[in-house]
Amino acid sequence: MTATTAQSASGPATASGGAPASAPVVAFDKVNKSYGSVRAVADLDLTLHEGETVALLGPNGAGKSSTLDLLLGLRTPDSGAVRLFGTSPRQAIEGGRVGAMLQSGGLMEDVTVQELVRLACDLHPRAHPVRQVLEQAGITEIADRKVNKLSGGQEQRVRFALATAGASDLIVLDEPTTGMDVSSRQTFWAAMRAQARQGRTILFATHYLEEADTIADRVIVLHRGRVLADGSSAEIKAMAGARRIAFELDEPADEAALRALPCLTGIEISGRTVRMRSSDADATVHALYGLGVYPRGIEVAGLGLEQAFLAITDAATAEEAGR
Numbered sequence: 001m002t003a004t005t006a007q008s009a010s011g012p013a014t015a016s017g018g019a020p021a022s023a024p025v026v027a028f029d030k031v032n033k034s035y036g037s038v039r040a041v042a043d044l045d046l047t048l049h050e051g052e053t054v055a056l057l058g059p060n061g062a063g064k065s066s067t068l069d070l071l072l073g074l075r076t077p078d079s080g081a082v083r084l085f086g087t088s089p090r091q092a093i094e095g096g097r098v099g100a101m102l103q104s105g106g107l108m109e110d111v112t113v114q115e116l117v118r119l120a121c122d123l124h125p126r127a128h129p130v131r132q133v134l135e136q137a138g139i140t141e142i143a144d145r146k147v148n149k150l151s152g153g154q155e156q157r158v159r160f161a162l163a164t165a166g167a168s169d170l171i172v173l174d175e176p177t178t179g180m181d182v183s184s185r186q187t188f189w190a191a192m193r194a195q196a197r198q199g200r201t202i203l204f205a206t207h208y209l210e211e212a213d214t215i216a217d218r219v220i221v222l223h224r225g226r227v228l229a230d231g232s233s234a235e236i237k238a239m240a241g242a243r244r245i246a247f248e249l250d251e252p253a254d255e256a257a258l259r260a261l262p263c264l265t266g267i268e269i270s271g272r273t274v275r276m277r278s279s280d281a282d283a284t285v286h287a288l289y290g291l292g293v294y295p296r297g298i299e300v301a302g303l304g305l306e307q308a309f310l311a312i313t314d315a316a317t318a319e320e321a322g323r
């Protein structure tokens with residue numbers, strides 16, 4: 001990464017504003033961004049490679065949108081450098097290498113869907129035919145409708161069409177499925193998968209953890225502008241280093257004894273039903289039997305991505321509070 005960053009600092013290496021083929025798709029090098037006293041992005045290092053589908057997760061205010069804005073050159077870092085394909089975000093965008101779908105960003109209102117998509121195609125150096133863009137985004141049927149008459153979910157599809165108007169190498173999506181119903185979401189992700197199969201790099205911020213789990217081959221968890229975890233969904237679950245234990249007791253639980261079990265990182269007792277989170281399920285279950293109780297239907301399982309996400313971000317919050 002250091003080599004390509006140094007190389008690209010001297011400017012575009014090809015006529016199209018490109019850079020050496022070896023440059024990472026995205027490279028954040030110690031990037032900082034604050035708004036007044038709020039540090040939105042803190043010493044962020046991030047490298048994305050060609051063909052990856054990456055989910056950006058994080059609680060509200062973690063810095064996801066700020067990171068995407070910096071990536072797209074919509075905001076300037078206070079310090080550090082952002083490079084796309086070894087060039088500046090602006091060069092990459094002007095070269096048609098990036099398609100983006102942002103959270104808000106008003107759409108032109110007094111035009112039809114088709115007119116708006118045609119405009120995006122006209123502006124893209126490597127545009128697809130308008131009909132194909134409409135079709136891929138599932139908006140052929142509403143092509144003649146005025147943009148200001150669309151529902152929230154339809155607007156999102158139009159934004160998706162604008163992001164995929166041409167053969168961009170990187171597609172950036174900020175919470176793309178917000179406002180979409182279940183079937184629109186499925187259609188949307190099917191279209192996104194088709195883009196990924198064509199070798200495009202996809203980066204999307206989301207609050208829907210099941211989307212990250214099923215769509216992304218890499219998950220990055222942000223917290224207070226820093227990367228807390230970075231790996232495959234399975235690796236993130238393992239990183240949380242915890243297992244779920246659930247069982248029923250014959251008699252109402254002795255809460256104090258259960259809460260004192262070793263390696264517990266969380267416990268929920270509801271009558272005779274007990275659910276726990278443990279950093280060492282073997283040790284916890286062994287000690288549980290030592291209490292002389294008879295747990296029925298005992299289940300030990302790994303955490304889902306959502307629970308792993310909560311475990312990781314809760315632990316970071318607790319650590320910060322304890323400092």
Ligand SMILES: Nc1ncnc2c1ncn2[C@@H]1O[C@H](COP(=O)(O)OP(=O)(O)OP(=O)(O)O)[C@@H](O)[C@H]1O
Pocket residue numbers: 035036038039040058059060061062063064065066067
């Ligand atoms: N224009 C701004 N002015 C002041 N503070 C801002 C601005 N934009 C973002 N922030 C603050 O920066 C931090 C990061 O915000 P950001 O929108 O990047 O987070 P996010 O992870 O996208 O959040 P969400 O999931 O809620 O969309 C938050 O504390 C937010 O309040």
